[in-house]
Amino acid sequence: MASFEENGSSPRTSSDFQEVEMQERDGLAKEQEQRLLPDEDIEATGDVEYKVEWHLRTGWAVFGSIVTAALVFVGLVLFTRHFIVDNNLSDEDDMGMAGATGFRRPPTDYILDPAWDFEAPRKVREYKWTITDIVGNPDGVFRPMLAINGQFPGPMIECNEGDTVSIEVDNRSLNATSLHFHGIYQNGTNWMDGVPGVTQCPIAPKRKFRYYFTVTGQSGTYYYHGHQAAQASDGLYGPLVIHSRDEKKLQQIPYATDRVLMLQDYYHDLSSGLLVSALEPGSESSPIPNGALVNGLNQRDCSELRHRMCDNSTCTLPSFDLAANANHRLRVINVGAFAWFQVSVDEHQFAITETDGTDIIPSYDTRLMISPAQRYSLILHTNQTSGPSFWLRAKMVSHCWKEPELPGPGADEVKAIIHYASPGRKKAAKNIMVQPASRNWSEGMEVQCKDMNTTSYVPAKHEPAPAYADHSYYLRSNLEIGDWRLERGFFNTSTFRPNLQQPTLHRSVEGLGSQNQTFATTSSLNGVNAVAYDLKNDFLIQHTGIKTVDLIIQNFDEGNHPMHLHGHKFWILGQGHGMFPGYESLGLKPEGKGTLDGHENKLDRKLRRDVATAEGFGWLALRFVADNPGVWAFHCHMAWHSEAGLSMQFLSRVDQVAQWQIPEANRELCSANMEELEKGAVPKDSDWYGFGIGG
Numbered sequence: 001m002a003s004f005e006e007n008g009s010s011p012r013t014s015s016d017f018q019e020v021e022m023q024e025r026d027g028l029a030k031e032q033e034q035r036l037l038p039d040e041d042i043e044a045t046g047d048v049e050y051k052v053e054w055h056l057r058t059g060w061a062v063f064g065s066i067v068t069a070a071l072v073f074v075g076l077v078l079f080t081r082h083f084i085v086d087n088n089l090s091d092e093d094d095m096g097m098a099g100a101t102g103f104r105r106p107p108t109d110y111i112l113d114p115a116w117d118f119e120a121p122r123k124v125r126e127y128k129w130t131i132t133d134i135v136g137n138p139d140g141v142f143r144p145m146l147a148i149n150g151q152f153p154g155p156m157i158e159c160n161e162g163d164t165v166s167i168e169v170d171n172r173s174l175n176a177t178s179l180h181f182h183g184i185y186q187n188g189t190n191w192m193d194g195v196p197g198v199t200q201c202p203i204a205p206k207r208k209f210r211y212y213f214t215v216t217g218q219s220g221t222y223y224y225h226g227h228q229a230a231q232a233s234d235g236l237y238g239p240l241v242i243h244s245r246d247e248k249k250l251q252q253i254p255y256a257t258d259r260v261l262m263l264q265d266y267y268h269d270l271s272s273g274l275l276v277s278a279l280e281p282g283s284e285s286s287p288i289p290n291g292a293l294v295n296g297l298n299q300r301d302c303s304e305l306r307h308r309m310c311d312n313s314t315c316t317l318p319s320f321d322l323a324a325n326a327n328h329r330l331r332v333i334n335v336g337a338f339a340w341f342q343v344s345v346d347e348h349q350f351a352i353t354e355t356d357g358t359d360i361i362p363s364y365d366t367r368l369m370i371s372p373a374q375r376y377s378l379i380l381h382t383n384q385t386s387g388p389s390f391w392l393r394a395k396m397v398s399h400c401w402k403e404p405e406l407p408g409p410g411a412d413e414v415k416a417i418i419h420y421a422s423p424g425r426k427k428a429a430k431n432i433m434v435q436p437a438s439r440n441w442s443e444g445m446e447v448q449c450k451d452m453n454t455t456s457y458v459p460a461k462h463e464p465a466p467a468y469a470d471h472s473y474y475l476r477s478n479l480e481i482g483d484w485r486l487e488r489g490f491f492n493t494s495t496f497r498p499n500l501q502q503p504t505l506h507r508s509v510e511g512l513g514s515q516n517q518t519f520a521t522t523s524s525l526n527g528v529n530a531v532a533y534d535l536k537n538d539f540l541i542q543h544t545g546i547k548t549v550d551l552i553i554q555n556f557d558e559g560n561h562p563m564h565l566h567g568h569k570f571w572i573l574g575q576g577h578g579m580f581p582g583y584e585s586l587g588l589k590p591e592g593k594g595t596l597d598g599h600e601n602k603l604d605r606k607l608r609r610d611v612a613t614a615e616g617f618g619w620l621a622l623r624f625v626a627d628n629p630g631v632w633a634f635h636c637h638m639a640w641h642s643e644a645g646l647s648m649q650f651l652s653r654v655d656q657v658a659q660w661q662i663p664e665a666n667r668e669l670c671s672a673n674m675e676e677l678e679k680g681a682v683p684k685d686s687d688w689y690g691f692g693i694g695g
Contacts, residue, residue: 018421037229056130058235064069103136107409110239110295112258118245122162127155130170130622131177131236139291140312141268141305145235146173146226153262153296153335154224161219161244169203169213175272175680176202176500176672179211180227181240182373183357183610185567188554189213190505190630190657191666193566195227197498198633198649199505202228204672205679207498208667218569220357221331221375223262229682230271230639233337235296237262241331242357250359250460253351253379256326263332263370263394263414265289265339266298268308271639272544272680278640281485286640288406289339292396292414294318300411300541307645318416320392322382329353330378337639339396340449340560343368343378346390346438351379352457356609358569359426359460367439369452371395371562373611373637382420382543390438392416399447400560400616449560450615454572454607465571465603465623471526472550473541477614477636477646478557484688489636489646494539496635496647497685500677501670504533504649505662512658522645523654542651549650550592552580553622555614561641562613565624565650567632571606573621580619590621597633611637629653643682 079333110226129148136145136152148154159165171177192213193199203209216243219242219522226236239260244250267274267289274287289399291300295319302310322328331354334341344367351362354377368376384390395413398404488495499507511532518532528549535539543549552571555561574586583590587599595602614620635647651657670677 007272028623078666103134103145103147103150103152104138104296104314105153105155107295107297107318110154110156110260110262112241112260113279114257116158116243118243118247119162120160122160122164125157125159125168126168127157128168129155130172132172132494133174135313136235138293138296139266139300140310140315141290141300141304142309142311143268144270146177146231152235153264153622154236156238156260157224157240159215159242160214161217161242162212164212164214169211170208171203171205174205175231176204176677177231177680178202178227179224179236180566181211181213181222181224182242182564183218183222183375183569184215185218185407185628186213186630187216187567188630189626190567191662193504193630193632195498195566195633196677197500198631199495199504200503200666201341201506201670201672202500202677203669204676207669207672209669215242217434218357219247220354220359221260221333221377222357223333223335223375225335226681228680229650230275230337230643232335233267233271233274233639233658237335239266239331239333251329251353251377251379252460253327253353253362254322255379255471258329258331259320260295260331260333261416262293262295262335263341263343264293264296265336265396266293267290271337275640275643275682279486279644279683280502284339284479284487284640285402285479288398288401288403289336289396290407291411292339292394293342294392294394294416295413299416318414319419320416321419321421322380324382324420324422326382328380328382330380331375332368332370332378333375334372336372338372339398340369340371340446341394341668342397342446343370343392343394344441345380345392346436346440347384347386348380348382348390348418350381352452353377353379354452354568355457355607356611358608360607361458361460363457365452369446369450371449371611371613371637372639373450373562373564374609376533382418385439386439389417389419389434389436390679391440392418393440395445397446397449399445400449402482412602430632435572448615449613450618451575451613454609455614457607458605459607462604463608465573465606466548466625467600467603468548468594469550469623470547471543472552472591474552474554475648477555477561479559479641479644479646484685485684486688487644488685489641489644491539491646491648491670494535494648495537495555495645496539497537497564497645498681499538500681501674503631503670504538504651506633506667506670508532508651508657509660509662512654513661523658525654529651537645539648540651542654543626543646544654546625546653549624549626551620551622553614553620554580555616555618555620558616560613560615560618561636561646562638563620563622563634564611564637565622565632565634567628567630567652568624568626569608569610570612570622570624571603571608572612573603575612575614575618575620577615579616580621586621597621606673626650626652629656631657633669 134147178194196202222240225232299315587602634649635642
């Protein structure tokens, strides 16, 4: 049965924000108390912990617990405002962010170094990050968040191709965590891919781990994000930019400045509580965002949010000072959990010059459609004369949701100010900057969530797809309702469930290396391995040697699914609405085994990227070379869908993986007890058994 993949109901709220925070941090709301594990009863914000036992307390005790929690939360908010915010006011801000204070990362951190040395010798880029729980109000509404070194969003990683990245992570947050470096090949370091239950055990609270990998064979715009459940939505993300020695050549339009612009669909509630609501019996929708942010910034009208603890006095709209009559590169990243964005700049056309790390010949447009996890580079020419400033508009495409009227007018769009800066002209004070009077484009809003017409994009570097596929797999994707009225994501008949203490990579390396009979008898298999892995919850396709692989994804769901393959880029053979029309429509022979006569050059200009979308009731055809040893996740990048199980795995180069040993530091992560590893993880299906009606 197909069901609404898109949003059905707004995130749960309460008249008392403190009570909401209690309920959603640990899933201990009164109506949920029977559905969660008994050990998930610790509530903490900052360094304060208290225990809640709803099932043992009288009504007065419950009331006392709520009052105590409220006082703790209010105390932390006051501490944040008076000791963190007030003591960290920024006097100078080149991007026009007056009030970017306290936990807010300085906007200048997202401007790339104009004096960057593309020819610098290879080096190790070292970072030390402490992940903590904080209270923040990015748009005015206070909520618990995750921060890196006390700031949100995360810091930018900037390096050259060939550099080694070293990140010491000290997890001081309440929950276990991990970091995935989205789009990075991790060739030879599969155990650094950061996927709990697939390539590593989570980093338990009060533990440390070092991510250490060399960037080879790729450049462009990427990002990193938390991969334990949906915690990226709580603030654990940041940009990663890799420079190529040929960057200026491959980017065919010269530009004066270069900066990152991260778009986030923003929730006023913690992802842990939203996941409980999304995955509980009877739920058939994903949580709807409460608003949106650009580089962690926005300013909401608190008078419209009276049910929330809100103070927007330290908030500001994002603003970019760009020199007039020059080209400027904007690296747009959708770091969100669910929403597509339509991006435009009033009265300005722009050139699209990069998609997911692939440089393309400039393609001109007036608006951009970008799905979660996709990246595009735009070149904006500041040559308009109708005024000194213009709106950059990033509007969530709510038409794709079950209830498109949510989150409401104004809340569904975040705007940034593009301000023309003239040489020698004194900047206006940030707090008195006049808002633009520019005109929006007259085209109507998009009503479908599907990729841009990528067939019109021509790669700047010649990388034709292989003409012959060794294997072709048909994957049926859907959100389906099964037992206990639980809606889960499926590839064919499998819905993924991670083993947080025995990741797939660890089990595979141990089984292959020890000549375990189950693994030994299937080590030469090319295809679905249903012997060594559980087909129901651990769907894995493996290949020995180097193979060219086709994936035909048929989406039986009315909602779209942006598909991401770890460790690889794929060529997009085609995509569209309805049923897959067959290989012949792509100019290919059956099962992709060569090109048809007269179509010999059909694959020469196909676009390579790492996220592509199967639109609602549509299809997607991909081709990739399985030459990167390791276990690689393939999943929908809408967080609520992937955590519902719309994920599977590919094991590539089995012959090489059999010779590996898992590093001791990775094995040590798994020594934490399961209770610690599961903190912050997605709720188990078994938590609901007995409390729903069988399907």
